[in-house]
Amino acid sequence: MSDAAEQEFADVIGRLTALKPIEPSPALGERVARLEEASEVGARISLRCTYCHDALERAAAAFCAACLAPHHRGCFAAHGTCSAPGCEETTALYPGQGAAIARPVRGAALALAASLLIVLGGAGGLVYVVGGGPPGRAGLPKPAAPKPALRVAEREPAGGENTPFEDAWNDADGGDDEWATDAGGMEAPVPPAGVQEVTSAEEAWRRGRDRSAQGEYTTALQWFERAIALDADFAPAYFERGQSYLKLGNLMPGILAFSKALELDPGLADRVYNKIYQISYVVDLNGVITELNKWIAADKEATSHVIFLRGFFYVAKAEFKQVSDQDLRSGIADFDRTLEANPDHVPALIYRGYLWLKLAERLLPHPDAPGESVDTLREQYYARARNNLDRAIELQPGSGSARFVYALCWAQAAAAPGLDADEVEQRQRLAVEQIEAAARSGFADWDRLRLLPAFEGLRERPEVQELIGDR
Amino acid sequence: MGAPTYHAGVSTPPADSLPALYERLGARLHRQALAVVACPAAAEDLVHEAFSRLIAREEGLGVIDRIDGYLFRTVRNLALNHLRRRETDAKAQAKLRESLLLTGPEPDPLEARDEAVRVSRALAGLPVLQREAVMLRVYGGLSFPEIAARTEAPLGTVHSRFRTGLERLRALLEETE
Numbered sequence: 237m238s239d240a241a242e243q244e245f246a247d248v249i250g251r252l253t254a255l256k257p258i259e260p261s262p263a264l265g266e267r268v269a270r271l272e273e274a275s276e277v278g279a280r281i282s283l284r285c286t287y288c289h290d291a292l293e294r295a296a297a298a299f300c301a302a303c304l305a306p307h308h309r310g311c312f313a314a315h316g317t318c319s320a321p322g323c324e325e326t327t328a329l330y331p332g333q334g335a336a337i338a339r340p341v342r343g344a345a346l347a348l349a350a351s352l353l354i355v356l357g358g359a360g361g362l363v364y365v366v367g368g369g370p371p372g373r374a375g376l377p378k379p380a381a382p383k384p385a386l387r388v389a390e391r392e393p394a395g396g397e398n399t400p401f402e403d404a405w406n407d408a409d410g411g412d413d414e415w416a417t418d419a420g421g422m423e424a425p426v427p428p429a430g431v432q433e434v435t436s437a438e439e440a441w442r443r444g445r446d447r448s449a450q451g452e453y454t455t456a457l458q459w460f461e462r463a464i465a466l467d468a469d470f471a472p473a474y475f476e477r478g479q480s481y482l483k484l485g486n487l488m489p490g491i492l493a494f495s496k497a498l499e500l501d502p503g504l505a506d507r508v509y510n511k512i513y514q515i516s517y518v519v520d521l522n523g524v525i526t527e528l529n530k531w532i533a534a535d536k537e538a539t540s541h542v543i544f545l546r547g548f549f550y551v552a553k554a555e556f557k558q559v560s561d562q563d564l565r566s567g568i569a570d571f572d573r574t575l576e577a578n579p580d581h582v583p584a585l586i587y588r589g590y591l592w593l594k595l596a597e598r599l600l601p602h603p604d605a606p607g608e609s610v611d612t613l614r615e616q617y618y619a620r621a622r623n624n625l626d627r628a629i630e631l632q633p634g635s636g637s638a639r640f641v642y643a644l645c646w647a648q649a650a651a652a653p654g655l656d657a658d659e660v661e662q663r664q665r666l667a668v669e670q671i672e673a674a675a676r677s678g679f680a681d682w683d684r685l686r687l688l689p690a691f692e693g694l695r696e697r698p699e700v701q702e703l704i705g706d707r
Numbered sequence: 708m709g710a711p712t713y714h715a716g717v718s719t720p721p722a723d724s725l726p727a728l729y730e731r732l733g734a735r736l737h738r739q740a741l742a743v744v745a746c747p748a749a750a751e752d753l754v755h756e757a758f759s760r761l762i763a764r765e766e767g768l769g770v771i772d773r774i775d776g777y778l779f780r781t782v783r784n785l786a787l788n789h790l791r792r793r794e795t796d797a798k799a800q801a802k803l804r805e806s807l808l809l810t811g812p813e814p815d816p817l818e819a820r821d822e823a824v825r826v827s828r829a830l831a832g833l834p835v836l837q838r839e840a841v842m843l844r845v846y847g848g849l850s851f852p853e854i855a856a857r858t859e860a861p862l863g864t865v866h867s868r869f870r871t872g873l874e875r876l877r878a879l880l881e882e883t884e
Contacts, residue, residue, distance in 0.1 A: 241866070241869060241870040241873060244873075245870075245873035245874070245876075245877060247877070248873050248876050248877045248880065249845060249873070251822070251826055251880065252809075252826065252841070252845045252846075252876075253845060254811075254812070254819075254822070255809035255810060255811055255812075255819075255822065255823050255826055256809060256810060256812075256846070257738050257741055257808060257809055257810075257842070257846045258741065258747040258807065258808060258809065258810055259734060259737070260733060260734060260737040260747075260750070260751050260754065261751065264729075264733065264737070264751045264754060264755060265726070265729055265730070265733060267755050268725055268726065268729040268733065268754075268755060268758045269725065269726045269729070529759060530759075533759065533760045569792065572792065
C-alpha cells in the first residue's frame with residue numbers, strides 16, 4: 237500500500253529527498269563527551285572562595301571550622317572570620333602537612349570537621365587548626381584528631397582529591413536510597429541522652445535548635461530525627477535537618493531535606509532560598525544542577541520538589557549573573573512543572589515571574605524573535621512576569637517578596653528604551669506603589685533597593701528616599 | 708526518485724564509550740528528535756538529555772540489552788514530552804514555524820535555500836505523528852515495520868500516517884507556491 241503511496245506522491249518525496257535534514261552541530265558531540273568526563277569524576281562540584289568568589293584549589297583552601305565554607309587562606313585571614321552569611325567562626329581548618337595544631341575550640345562540629353579533613357588530606361595528611369589571626373597565633377598542639385566519624389572517610393580514594401562538599405555529596409548520591417533517614421552518609425552517632433523520653437515533635441525540634449545554636453550539629457541532627465519520627469509531617473524539623481547537614485558540609489542530604497520541608501510547607505520557600513543563596517557562594521552552581529539533573533533523571537524520591545529546588549538554583553545563577561538564556565528558560569520550565577502540579581504554589585509564581593523579568597532584562601536582538609521587534613517581546617516578557625506576580629499576590633496579598641519583585645519589574649520596565657517621559661513616570665509610580673506595599677507587608681531586604689541598578693532611577697524620588705531612610 | 712535508503716537493525720553490543728556511541732548514533736538520534744519536535748536546537752538538547760539520562764543510570768551502560776533502542780525510545784519520549792510542554796506556548800509555536808529543518812545540497816544556491824525554507828515550513832505544519840512517519844521513512848531510511856516498532860504503533864496506522872502526511876504536505880506545498 238505504501239509503495240503505492242510512494243509512487244503516488246513521488247513528486248513530494250522527490251522534493252524531500254532533494255534536501256537533507258539539518259545535522260547536529262559539532263558542539264553537541266563535545267557536550268556529550270563532557271558528560272562522560274563529568275560522570276567519571278562524579279560531576280565534581282568545584283570550590284569557590286566564600287570571600288572573593290574566585291576558584292579555589294582544595295590544597296590551598298582554609299575551611300571554616302563551623303560550616304566548612306572554603307576560603308583562600310589569605311581571604312580568611314583578611315576577613316578575620318568566616319565570610320559565609322550568618323557564620324562568624326574565627327577558626328579555620330587547613331588540610332596540610334606537619335603536626336596537627338589546634339586551639340581549644342568547638343567540640344563536636346570541629347572534631348567532625350577535623351576528622352573529615354584529616355582523611356581528605358590523603359595518607360599521612362594532617363590538619364592545621366588555626367585561629368582567625370595569623371598562623372603564628374595558632375593554639376596549643378593537640379594530638380591526633382578523633383577517629384573519623386563520617387562514612388565518607390571509608391570511601392575516600394587514596395588520591396584524596398575530593399573536597400568535603402564533594403564527598404558528602406557523592407556519599408549521599410552514590411549510596412542507596414537511605415539518604416532521607418540514615419543521616420545522609422554519616423554513621424549514626426550515639427543518641428543524645430533523653431532523646432527517647434521526649435514525646436513531642438516540637439520539643440525535640442526545640443532541643444535540636446538549642447544544640448544547633450551551640451554548634452553541636454550532629455547532636456542537633458539526632459533531635460531533628462526524633463522530631464521527624466514523632467511527626468513525619470513536621471516541616472520545621474526537615475528544614476533544620478537540612479541546615480544541620482549543610483553545617484556539617486553534607487550538601488546533598490541537606491538540599492533534599494529542604495525539598496521535603498518545602499513539600500510539607502511551601503511557606504518555607506523564602507528561607508530555603510536564602511540557604512540556597514548561601515550555598516551558591518561556596519559551590520559551583522552548574523555542578524549542583526548537574527547533580528540534581530542526575531537525581532531527577534533517576535526518578536528518585538521527592539522528584540517534584542527537587543525540580544522546584546533546581547529552579548531555585550537557576551534563580552541563584554541569575555542573582556550571581558552567571559546565567560544564560562537557556563538557564564533562565566530551564567528555571568521557568570522547572571517552575572512550570574511545579575505549577576502544573578500545584579497551580580497555587582505562590583513561591584513558584586514569584587520566582588517564575590522573576591525569571592521572566594531576568595529574560596526581559598537580557599533581551600537583545602536575537603534569531604529567537606524573527607520578524608518581531610525586541611521591544612515588543614520585552615514588553616511581553618514583562619507582562620508574563622506581572623501575570624505571575626498578580627496571581628501570587630491574589631493568592632497571598634501579604635507577600636512582601638511578590639510586591640518587591642513586582643516593584644523590580646516596573647522599575648526595570650521604566651528604564652526600557654524608547655519610552656516617553658509620561659510612560660517612565662507612570663511606570664516608576666507603579667514601582668513605588670509596590671515598594672510601599674512591600675514595606676507594609678514587612679519586607680526587610682532594603683539593601684536591594686539601595687543597591688540594585690534597576691532601582692537607580694527611583695532612588696532619587698522623595699517617597700523612596702523616605703522609605704530607605706526609615707530603614 | 709530512488710527508494711529511500713534502508714538502515715539495518717538497531718541492536719548493538721553495549722560496550723561503546725559515550726563518544727563512540729554518539730559518533731555512531733548521534734546524527735540518527737538527532738533526526739529522530741527533529742522529526743518530532745521540528746526544531747534543530749531543541750532536538751540537540753533532547754539528544755544531550757538522552758545521553759545524560761543514560762549516563763545517570765546507576766547500573767551503568769552495560770546492563771542495557773539494546774542500547775540503541777533504549778536511546779531512540781528515550782529521545783522520542785523526551786521529544787513528545789517537550790512537545791506537550793510547548794503546546795501551550797504560542798511563542799514557541801510561532802518559532803516552530805520559522806525553524807529550518809532541511810538544507811539544500813552543497814554548495815547551497817539561493818533557490819535551494821528557498822526550497823528548504825518552503826519544505827521545512829510545510830513539514831513543520833504537519834501533525835507530529837505524520838511528520839514523524841514521513842521523516843523517519845524518507846530521512847531515517849526506516850522500513851514501515853521498523854517505524855511501527857519505534858513509534859509503538861500498528862503497521863496499518865504507520866502506513867496511514869505516511870500517506871496522510873504526504874497528502875497534507877503536498878497541499879501545504881501547493882499553498883505556498
